[in-house]
Amino acid sequence: MIEARGIHVTLGDKVVLDGVDLTVRPGELVALVGPNGAGKSTLLGVLAGDVRPGTGAVHLAGRPLASYAAREAAQQRAVQLQQQGLAFGFRVHDVVAMGRSPWHRTPRSVADEEVVAAAMVRTDVERLAERTFPTLSGGEQARTSFARALAQETPVLLLDEPTAALDIRHQEAVLGVARFVAAEGCAVVVVLHDLSLAAAYADRICILAEGRVRAVGAPREVLTEDLLGEVYQHPVRVLDHDGTPVVVPVRAAQEARC
Template identity: 45%
Template sequence: MFDVQHLSYQAGRKPLLRDVSLQARPGELLAIVGANGAGKSTLLRLLSGDVAPSDGLVQFDGQPLASIPAAMLARRRAVLTQQHTLSLAFRVQELVLMGRYPYFRGQPSAHDYAVVADALATVGLSALAERSYPTLSGGEQQRAQLARVLAQVWEAELGFLLLDEPLTGLDLNHQHHTLDVARALVQRGFGVVAVLHDLNLAAQYADQVLVLRQGAVVASGVPAAVLTAAHIEHAFDIAVELLPHPSLDCPLIVPRPRAGVGAAFSL
């Protein structure tokens, strides 16, 4: 479990997060939502250990995150970042095999390759295993990166996935497929923390939702209690209507049309 208490972070003199507290538990999907610049990615970087907080505490399984050896942490949690820079034209299978680096020295085993094959099958890329990664579409690259982090924690007990905008570049089908994969992991006892932009997907798939505005928590809890019209308008500066979903037990969030915005562009 991630236990975050009174977390703050600033870059230079600019505060990016202010007094954020949360708990991310095994067996739950926590969605972090908020407007651009709200601090979502910064919070995920603090949970991953990429940066140290300016104030407050991040604990993982009761230990300060900074005190856990990197090799041990790598076997328990994997991180999907927004940006993926590769200097060499790796094959897709080779990219996914990078997720197995914490488990072998020198040469990967047959078991490592089996995990890679399973991860590629899970994201629907088995047929592209031998393709050069740069030749993939943006959405295919995102799915290959997801396979890499899946391979990293495939066998972890109470493992965690930290996903920063995992749906970027994905079509409608693969957006839902990715979140279905996350839900399947949750049912296996994993914890998943995902930065999401689509509030309707957060309402549909998340067990808990954290809403940020300008680095501070607006609301935190179950989707029905958090994704209210008032909270959304405060966090995103846009009015919405909440409608009953036609087939699911969650709200359907519909933005209200803005009056007069197009007047500035009239000819």
């Protein structure tokens, strides 16, 4: 389990997170949604230990996250960042294999090649194994980074907009894998902009706005027209598709026809 309590983050003179609480349990996928600047990526950075809050604390597996050494933390949580940050010409296979570094010289290292190969298959990058990372498209880089996070085999998986550069097929595939990993017992947190994707795959959705949590709950509980219209400052319609909410914006042409 990963738990954040009373998280307050200020960057310069801007309050980015203001008293945020969030708990993610093993076996569930929680989506962080909200408008630009709501604090989604900052909250994910706090959960990862990459952003230190001014006040509040994160507990990972019952211990303060700040008490973990770097390698020990890497054995507990894997992170896929929105910006990939690899400028050197590593092969895709090598990038995915980097996910195994926390397990170097441990009994789990004997499975490195098997785990790396499986992660590449699950993310549809095995055919790119010999390509160098900088030559990949944005979507291919995102899938490679997702494979690296999977190969790390941690009980907590933190994903920052993993579908942003992907086509529809790969969006569905990535979130399908994230959903499967959660079903295997992992605690998964994913930042998403697509509210309908969040509704389709998340057990719970955390809606952030101006650094505060506006609602946390099952998709059908929190994805309401009134709340989303207020948070995003744009009217929406929430439709039901086989029991799953689908969120669509109200467009000027539609309002004129009404």
